[in-house]
Amino acid sequence: xxxxxxxxxxxxxxxxxxxxxxxxxxxxxxxxxxxxxxxxxxxxxxxxxxxxxxxxxxxxxxxxxxxxxxxxxxxxxxxxxxxxxxxxxxxxxxxxxxxxxxxxxxxxxxxxxxxxxxxxxxxxxxxxxxxxxxxxxxxxxxxxxxxxxxxxxxxxxxxxxxxxxxxxxxxxxxxxxxxxxxxxxxxxxxxxxxxxxxxxxxxxxxxxxxxxxxxxxxxxxxxxxxxxxxxxxxxxxxxxxxxxxxxxxxxxxxxxxxxxxxxxxxxxxxxxxxxxxxxxxxxxxxxxxxxxxxxxxxxxxxxxxxxxxxxxxxxxxxxxxxxxxxxxxxxxxxxxxxxxxxxxxxxxxxxxxxxxxxxxxxxxxxxxxxxxxxxxxxxxxxxxxxxxxxxxxxxxxxxxxxxxxxxxxx
Amino acid sequence: xxxxxxxxxxxxxxxxxxxxxxxxxxxxxxxxxxxxxxxxxxxxxxxxxxxxxxxxxxxxxxxxxxxxxxxxxxxxxxxxxxxxxxxxxxxxxxxxxxxxxxxxxxxxxxxxxxxxxxxxxxxxxxxxxxxxxxxxxxxxxx
Numbered sequence: 001x002x003x004x005x006x007x008x009x010x011x012x013x014x015x016x017x018x019x020x021x022x023x024x025x026x027x028x029x030x031x032x033x034x035x036x037x038x039x040x041x042x043x044x045x046x047x048x049x050x051x052x053x054x055x056x057x058x059x060x061x062x063x064x065x066x067x068x069x070x071x072x073x074x075x076x077x078x079x080x081x082x083x084x085x086x087x088x089x090x091x092x093x094x095x096x097x098x099x100x101x102x103x104x105x106x107x108x109x110x111x112x113x114x115x116x117x118x119x120x121x122x123x124x125x126x127x128x129x130x131x132x133x134x135x136x137x138x139x140x141x142x143x144x145x146x147x148x149x150x151x152x153x154x155x156x157x158x159x160x161x162x163x164x165x166x167x168x169x170x171x172x173x174x175x176x177x178x179x180x181x182x183x184x185x186x187x188x189x190x191x192x193x194x195x196x197x198x199x200x201x202x203x204x205x206x207x208x209x210x211x212x213x214x215x216x217x218x219x220x221x222x223x224x225x226x227x228x229x230x231x232x233x234x235x236x237x238x239x240x241x242x243x244x245x246x247x248x249x250x251x252x253x254x255x256x257x258x259x260x261x262x263x264x265x266x267x268x269x270x271x272x273x274x275x276x277x278x279x280x281x282x283x284x285x286x287x288x289x290x291x292x293x294x295x296x297x298x299x300x301x302x303x304x305x306x307x308x309x310x311x312x313x314x315x316x317x318x319x320x321x322x323x324x325x326x327x328x329x330x331x332x333x334x335x336x337x338x339x340x341x342x343x344x345x346x347x348x349x350x351x352x353x354x355x356x357x358x359x360x361x362x363x364x365x366x367x368x369x370x371x372x373x374x375x376x377x378x379x380x381x382x383x384x385x386x387x388x389x390x391x392x393x394x395x396x397x398x399x400x401x402x403x404x405x406x407x408x409x410x
Numbered sequence: 411x412x413x414x415x416x417x418x419x420x421x422x423x424x425x426x427x428x429x430x431x432x433x434x435x436x437x438x439x440x441x442x443x444x445x446x447x448x449x450x451x452x453x454x455x456x457x458x459x460x461x462x463x464x465x466x467x468x469x470x471x472x473x474x475x476x477x478x479x480x481x482x483x484x485x486x487x488x489x490x491x492x493x494x495x496x497x498x499x500x501x502x503x504x505x506x507x508x509x510x511x512x513x514x515x516x517x518x519x520x521x522x523x524x525x526x527x528x529x530x531x532x533x534x535x536x537x538x539x540x541x542x543x544x545x546x547x548x549x550x551x552x
């Protein structure tokens with residue numbers, strides 16, 4: 001579809017998001033903090049409300065009408081996710097609290113796979129949530145914690161990876177898209193490299209799920225994880241996909257109810273997948289409502305979302321570069337709608353404060369990626385990130401407010 | 411005295427009707443403040459701050475009052491720091507510990523100081539109170 005048609009189509013989306021239809025400090029809200037979390041469409045909000053109005057019951061246990069109804073809806077989301085990810089088995093989908101939870105789970109259940117002297121790999125651009133758990137695992141197992149360096153352009157140094165990743169690598173964990181810069185990484189190539197080295201491959205898809213179609217079969221990674229709230233879904237819900245044979249082989253993570261088969265004073269046996277990894281009462285409302293987000297993304301089409309956001313990114317980037325003493329990070333073609341920048345001699349927090357006063361919501365600071373900023377020789381940036389519901393008018397308001405802020409601070 | 415200084419700030423800010431003028435004034439205060447030297451802006455004087463950093467130095471003067479110097483790497487935070495310094499500076503530990511700090515809320519800049527961790531102001535006020543507690547104990551033991 002041509003750009004005008006696309007813009008027209010996407011323009012209608014904004015009305016589906018009630019949180020966007022409000023003023024802050026007397027100004028229309030321009031929400032450009034979508035890499036932190038996206039707003040939720042009405043259908044997701046309605047679903048949460050409907051769950052508590054009609055279906056609330058604990059799942060998988062009760063022998064009554066409501067328990068069966070809520071279980072059915074809960075499991076329907078699992079099936080929708082299996083379809084979305086092209087998983088071979090629906091029990092490969094594990095629900096938890098979020099991406100951070102997933103990485104902590106993986107770094108725990110993979111513990112016995114790592115021996116002293118092995119290597120655990122991440123990249124220099126990882127979010128702390130996909131960095132620190134691996135660092136701690138390496139420390140605990142006396143393994144070597146290694147990282148693929150980031151080039152000044154905000155891309156991986158793949159040549160380094162090609163030379164250095166050998167059969168000593170036991171785990172290779174990396175993000176598909178950088179949360180701080182928006183770089184879309186060549187994960188297919190790194191997965192191939194890591195797999196041929198015989199390593200477990202963990203892909204953090206948190207920043208990718210709202211922009212790209214996902215096929216875990218063609219990716220051929222071992223684990224793929226993301227958070228519902230980054231793709232127009234509820235907060236407090238994470239999705240971990242893992243290859244069935246691995247999830248069956250690896251030990252449980254949290255012990256408790258639901259995840260057991262038989263408990264006695266002499267011993268306990270564990271439940272089958274996915275329940276083995278879903279102890280305790282889950283975030284039922286979020287799982288059920290998340291099905292609406294999955295449908296929303298499917299109906300709008302991630303290809304359309306990405307094309308639209310990319311158009312906004314390019315428009316904003318060009319306008320931004322007209323500002324004097326501006327540094328745009330990772331000004332490269334392979335990006336999602338994330339615009340990370342600094343103005344010389346002005347602190348990012350100051351820009352954020354003044355943008356906020358004008359109704360523009362952005363994020364400032366290190367974005368939980370301190371090693372990345374250390375490489376780029378600074379401590380953080382201003383980050384504007386676009387979602388499918390943002391418009392060219394949002395970009396115009398943002399640029400005008402930014403110019404005003406910079407003038408006040410100079 | 412602390413209450414009087416707070417009232418003066420509140421009156422000063424009551425003049426500004428537009429957010430821009432309010433912030434321009436804060437930025438001006440930030441630019442005017444003497445602050446700390448680059449050598450002093452080290453980790454041992456760093457009170458906290460996630461997005462912007464705040465450094466704080468306090469000493470007990472011979473006349474029994476507390477001398478406070480501070481700084482920040484962000485200019486708006488620096489202006490807010492200047493306001494906090496002006497309220498607490500040259501007061502006795504006893505007055506500092508018994509003060510009710512409300513001016514930030516009243517001028518509509520920081521709605522809840524105790525919750526505002528990101529700019530380091532809450533940590534700064536807490537650190538001033540800690541210094542005052544130590545200085546008061548020193549005064550009593552002398």
